[in-house]
Amino acid sequence: xxxxxxxxxxxxxxxxxxxxxxxxxxxxxxxxxxxxxxxxxxxxxxxxxxxxxxxxxxxxxxxxxxxxxxxxxxxxxxxxxxxxxxxxxxxxxxxxxxxxxxxxxxxxxxxxxxxxxxxxxxxxxxxxxxxxxxxxxxxxxxxxxxxxxxxxxxxxxxxxxxxxxxxxxxxxxxxxxxxxxxxxxxxxxxxxxxxxxxxxxxxxxxxxxxxxxxxxxxxxxxxxxxxxxxxxxxxxxxxxxxxxxxxxxxxxxxxxxxxxxxxxxxxxxxxxxxxxxxxxxxxxxxxxxxxxxxxxxxxxxxxxxxxxxxxxxxxxxxxxxxxxxxxxxxxxxxxxxxxxxxxxxxxxxxxxxxxxxxxxxxxxxxxxxxxxxxxxxxxxxxxxxxxxxxxxxxxxxxxxxxxxxxxxxxxxxxxxxxxxxxxxxxxxxxxxxxxxxxxxxxxxxxxxxxxxxxxxxxxxxxxxxxxxxxxxxxxxxxxxxxxxxxxxxxxxxxxxxxxxxxxxxxxxxxxxxxxxxxxxxxxxxxxxxxxxxxxxxxxxxxxxxxxxxxxxxxxxxxxxxxxxx
RNA sequence: CGGGGUGUAGCGCAGUCCGGUUAGCGCACCUGCUUUGGGAGCAGGGGGUCGGGGGUUCGAAUCCCUCCACCCCGACCA
Numbered sequence: 001x002x003x004x005x006x007x008x009x010x011x012x013x014x015x016x017x018x019x020x021x022x023x024x025x026x027x028x029x030x031x032x033x034x035x036x037x038x039x040x041x042x043x044x045x046x047x048x049x050x051x052x053x054x055x056x057x058x059x060x061x062x063x064x065x066x067x068x069x070x071x072x073x074x075x076x077x078x079x080x081x082x083x084x085x086x087x088x089x090x091x092x093x094x095x096x097x098x099x100x101x102x103x104x105x106x107x108x109x110x111x112x113x114x115x116x117x118x119x120x121x122x123x124x125x126x127x128x129x130x131x132x133x134x135x136x137x138x139x140x141x142x143x144x145x146x147x148x149x150x151x152x153x154x155x156x157x158x159x160x161x162x163x164x165x166x167x168x169x170x171x172x173x174x175x176x177x178x179x180x181x182x183x184x185x186x187x188x189x190x191x192x193x194x195x196x197x198x199x200x201x202x203x204x205x206x207x208x209x210x211x212x213x214x215x216x217x218x219x220x221x222x223x224x225x226x227x228x229x230x231x232x233x234x235x236x237x238x239x240x241x242x243x244x245x246x247x248x249x250x251x252x253x254x255x256x257x258x259x260x261x262x263x264x265x266x267x268x269x270x271x272x273x274x275x276x277x278x279x280x281x282x283x284x285x286x287x288x289x290x291x292x293x294x295x296x297x298x299x300x301x302x303x304x305x306x307x308x309x310x311x312x313x314x315x316x317x318x319x320x321x322x323x324x325x326x327x328x329x330x331x332x333x334x335x336x337x338x339x340x341x342x343x344x345x346x347x348x349x350x351x352x353x354x355x356x357x358x359x360x361x362x363x364x365x366x367x368x369x370x371x372x373x374x375x376x377x378x379x380x381x382x383x384x385x386x387x388x389x390x391x392x393x394x395x396x397x398x399x400x401x402x403x404x405x406x407x408x409x410x411x412x413x414x415x416x417x418x419x420x421x422x423x424x425x426x427x428x429x430x431x432x433x434x435x436x437x438x439x440x441x442x443x444x445x446x447x448x449x450x451x452x453x454x455x456x457x458x459x460x461x462x463x464x465x466x467x468x469x470x471x472x473x474x475x476x477x478x479x480x481x482x483x484x485x486x487x488x489x490x491x492x493x494x495x496x497x498x499x500x501x502x503x504x505x506x507x508x509x510x511x512x513x514x515x516x517x518x519x520x521x522x523x524x525x526x527x528x529x530x531x532x533x534x535x536x537x538x539x540x541x542x543x544x545x546x547x548x549x550x551x552x553x554x555x556x557x558x559x560x561x562x563x564x565x
Numbered sequence: 566c567g568g569g570g571u572g573u574a575g576c577g578c579a580g581u582c583c584g585g586u587u588a589g590c591g592c593a594c595c596u597g598c599u600u601u602g603g604g605a606g607c608a609g610g611g612g613g614u615c616g617g618g619g620g621u622u623c624g625a626a627u628c629c630c631u632c633c634a635c636c637c638c639g640a641c642c643a
Contacts, residue, residue: 009575011576011577012576012577012592012593012604013576013577013592014576014577015576015577016571016576016577016578016635016636017571017635017636018636019636019637034635036634036635037634037635037636089643090641091641092641092642092643106643107643109643138642138643140641140642141566141640141641141642142637142638142639142640142641142642144636144637149642195643196643205643216642404643407643409643437643439643473602475601475602476601476602478601479600479601480601508604509600509601509602509603509604509605510601510602510603510604511601511602511603511604511605512603512604513602513603513604514602514603514604515603515604516604518603527602529602530601530602531602532602539602
């Protein structure tokens with residue numbers, strides 16, 4: 001590719017709107033341009049690299065027996081109504097305004113299931129792995145971080161169809177293996193975490209994460225290998241348990257204690273013995289939750305316990321209505337109305353607790369959960385904190401921010417049941433198809449690579465994502481015809497040898513060429529300048545470490561072969 | 566949706582508080598000459614609905630009202 005004819009609009013200055021390195025570099029290297037919030041155009045160089053990402057994904061999907069589809073982005077809304085996801089997706093799904101009944105697909109479980117229903121009739125027809133690489137539309141409330149969170153993006157989404165849960169496990173494990181291969185080949189450092197299935201439904205899921213301050217997810221990881229999304233993470237922190245002095249229940253005035261910290265500071269109670277009460281409203285029903293001290297409620301965990309995403313903290317009126325008191329004085333004893341109560345597992349059967357008396361300005365102390373009140377249900381409600389021991393070997397948990405690159409789900413039969421995608425087993429019994437769903441965000445792979453491979457000069461490509469094998473820089477070609485002549489010859493020879501080349505034949509100063517080359521970041525720069533050419537030499541510069549070597553220009557093909565051997 | 570910020574040439578910005586020549590600077594762009602191994606120099610030149618609309622005023626980039634867009638934090642999010 002001759003750079004004089006190739007559209008790579010590099011930028012010297014950092015665009016003001018770009019905050020994170022990948023966004024800044026994608027713009028500066030002339031790879032993408034933003035069209036609107038969360039909507040990006042890929043320019044030739046950016047599209048070239050994106051296609052390399054897609055190519056690797058495609059190869060690894062084919063390797064596990066995946067069959068590539070291309071499903072429509074325009075979907076009839078009826079199908080989405082049958083699975084209830086028009087409602088659960090809410091504003092995230094784009095609805096077509098001037099054609100009633102069409103939506104833009106944010107994912108494709110429904111459409112895949114419809115096709116499975118049409119043609120997968122027998123256990124003999126399975127297993128199947130069906131995938132596509134296609135544009136998804138999601139009306140994100142707040143797009144951010146360049147191409148990391150857009151309203152339109154390319155996703156590799158795959159779906160497995162199996163007859164048994166053992167088969168699903170196998171399909172799922174194949175995808176996990178393929179995903180590792182994909183990200184390894186791309187040269188991305190990643191880790192895998194156990195994750196919440198969220199609105200997708202299903203029984204097990206894992207996320208492929210890249211640790212990054214730009215990430216929107218939070219994960220708990222430990223040296224033991226423990227890794228989980230904070231939404232589901234657990235720690236090995238011991239339960240509060242029982243103390244020996246089981247004193248009688250005692251009501252006492254706490255006129256100025258509104259928070260757990262007030263109780264600790266004013267009365268000297270140990271934090272872990274203060275049972276924090278939180279009232280939530282889930283699908284219009286009150287749920288009273290008890291947590292240890294200042295533990296943070298994990299709403300995702302609560303959602304899966306309650307089986308609904310529709311939860312919110314109660315407002316003051318509701319607190320008074322259900323408990324008899326407002327903030328700071330709610331507790332398990334003498335509740336005004338009967339409400340569902342769930343306590344965190346750490347408080348199981350504990351005593352010596354302090355909690356609100358459901359009467360403003362009063363708390364109880366010496367509460368014994370087994371003596372003074374009925375706690376019908378203990379669940380893991382808390383959010384894991386950094387420094388807590390992990391459940392594998394007690395090594396301390398670190399809490400890190402991460403970018404979600406991929407997500408694999410064991411869906412089960414949620415979609416096949418809703419849409420009636422059934423098959424007949426060997427004994428003529430009908431069952432819903434057992435499904436899995438597996439996604440990778442293509443742009444995120446690209447962005448994460450750049451997040452992990454850059455320096456102050458620009459992007460550093462290595463390996464299969466690099467847009468070109470080598471960048472030939474012809475310095476001052478108009479002044480030194482022999483420079484042009486040799487650069488052209490190198491371009492020709494290497495092209496014939498099968499290398500992908502970018503040849504900077506522009507009439508620009510050497511400084512501009514050097515800086516653009518470092519910014520674009522092609523791994524090998526072949527610098528053809530009069531200075532070395534008078535001795536028959538050209539310079540080979542490695543972008544990654546800046547190491548330069550002089551080689552005879554006649555040897556250039558074998559030198560490249562050595563580098564790419 | 567709540568909070569904060571920004572909007573002036575392709576990019577980065579000053580000017581706005583305190584209204585007053587023809588709206589400015591750097592980079593980029595065009596022409597010419599010179600230059601040529603880490604973003605060249607000189608000379609000349611082109612490019613603006615100052616985000617849109619409305620208002621106040623003799624006069625608005627500047628003050629007021631309103632709408633919009635974009636960025637950040639939060640909420641939300643497979």
